[in-house]
Amino acid sequence: MVFLLQKTLIYAAPLLIVALAGMFSERSGVINLALEGEMVFGAFCGAIIARAFVNNGILVDHVQLLFAIVLVASAICGAVFSLLLSLSAVKLKANQTIGGTAINMLAAAVVNAFALSLFNSEKIQMPASFGGYVIKNPDICSVARVFGDKAYISTYIIVGLFIILSIWIYKTKTGMRLRSCGEHPQAAASVGINVFKMRYLGTTISGALAGLGGYAYIATVANGTSEGTVGGMGFLALAIMIFGNWKPLGIAIGAVLFGLLKCIGPISSSFDFLKNLGMPMYFYNIIPYFVVLVVLAITAKRSGCPKAEGIPYDKGMR
């Protein structure tokens, strides 16, 4: 049981932060289908930076600090990459669905091209000396072990960031302005808010969080292997955001629920209870996607979807 909860937490953390990333972008009025691509790109940059650090012998004695620094670096890379989306969606008023899809394909292609060219393989392994970044406390009581044993510092960072940013978007002036641009940009503009600036801010924060989540994903779930895909986690995060009704609390519940559902597939073979059911791994893999469909069908009516999402801001439309 403790093992299952530990695994759930590991899977839930990247989902949590990437779903929040989606929320930031959509609350500012931009559909961010590019979450997957931003995750891939952030993860790739993080893996390269981690290798550079370790190969040059910098901070190798402080693995946790190194991990945290690489997380920040991949967030910056994700933010820079997301400028491609904001340029097309905010400045040039292009179709946001097409732009997001293109960025997803671009991220996978660029990552594969660079990885194969620079490392002679599509997959980049994190350096071996980076292996000690798992926090191990096997002797504490079982409840504390869920949070403190076999855990990663990224999980704590993500939860902390999640709480801070959720308060920020609801309680600060800038956060409220950002949300107003997703609901009625023309009204927001009429009281002097710069809609373009707010949308740039929303997508950039979104890109940063997605990049961070991407690196957290490859460092924890994917055992330190970066490649041209994050296995649909970005899209799952998007679904969690819709499940959570574009609100942080709902997203948190959704992330834990889908973290649990998502981790059942890969670990099903190590559970006697699941093994006795005789279902293959594929069955458990399907469950989270199937549940998303059911949830979407049920929650479609009470949608808290930002009213202006996906519509390029046009000053002339009042």
Add this chain to the structure above:
Amino acid sequence: MSGFRKLIGKSGFKSVISSILCIIAGIIVGFVVMIILSLFNDKINIGDAFYGLRIILGGPFSSGTAKYIITNLGDMIFYAAPLVMTGVSVALANKTGLFNIGAPGQFLMGTLGSLLVALNINTIDKPGLSVLVWILAILVGAVCGAIWGCIPGFFRAVFNVNEVIVCIMTNWIAANIVSWVFGEMPHLVNKGAGKSGYLFTTATTGNSTPKLGLNNIFKGSYIDIGIFVAIALAIVIYIILTKTTFGYELRACGANKYGARYAGMNEKKNIILSMAIAGALAGVGGALYYLCPGIEFKFDSAYAKLPDYGFNGIPAALLGSNNPIAVIFVGLFIRYLSIGGDNLSSAGYNKYIADVIIALIIYFAGFSKLFRDIMDRRRKKEASIIKADIADVKKDAEPIIETSEAEATAEAESNVSPDVQPVTGEEVDQ
């Protein structure tokens, strides 16, 4: 001059120009990526970037000797067939106002259905029967794809859920189902030397796509008559879209679903039907690809990665302005670039550069409205000049100019937003 002006006024011409602009922009930025890559990799210098660009633009013609060029040309045509199918699938859905990003899943379901038929019925001793089984396999593939396309259509029509998210979920479900079903059928798995996780090819059961001598022209390539099936279906979809009431209804729902409902059309039915047909087309794409005797299906890793063919249907549709006939040419063009990408290793690059260029082309395709707006702005300026001319003559002959001015204004207005196709009588005539 007036003839030329009329030509640039046509929306079809504008689409072609904006597509070409997208392609040029994609290639230029792709070239920049190649230069950046050459800065990071010591083995590649900047001169190689120019050489690499030449290889990509040369497509199959940069494969060296005449023999390889012929083989690669045949391969290009073969690989284009499934791409045309997924492209037409995305284009049809786009015409109805839906973004079919579920083509990879429908492609996989088509593969599943067609291979189940083609590999389970052995016609190696009965050559007459094999064509029937081949047709049956394609039909089953189409039905499987159609069912898979229905799901997002149903969610969109009934629950008003964004089809994109449903499509993505169904993609991953399809990928897992395919791995699961074939995993349960060990008699279809090729356990030959060095094989792991591959199915038998259709050559073992005799139900592969006929070649009709094409393999004698393009020696050593995979080519079969799949491309003709793809072209025929693209033409059929074009006719349905432009010449039938049903196609008109689909386009009307895409242009303005409230208007379509007001006009008495059942827009929910049309959305589901459109997605079903789109799914069937993508399913046929999967069937055509894997019914080729030379192509093996690696089922055990299918659950982890979605097929590129599904996603590459999106650029095919976007560059072809959602016109099924144009998609045929765009499909060939994309494969042309990809074959060029496969030849890149001689310049020190890898095949993913072609993917980068294709992705960039889609990125710029998002701006096609911008390109068209710029063209329209010029057009509007010209219209206003005409108006000014008319105003000058106005003093002399008032009644005649009234109408011509109205015409000029109407013309200028009709060119303002070519993206939103108004539901007018003119559409019915097409």
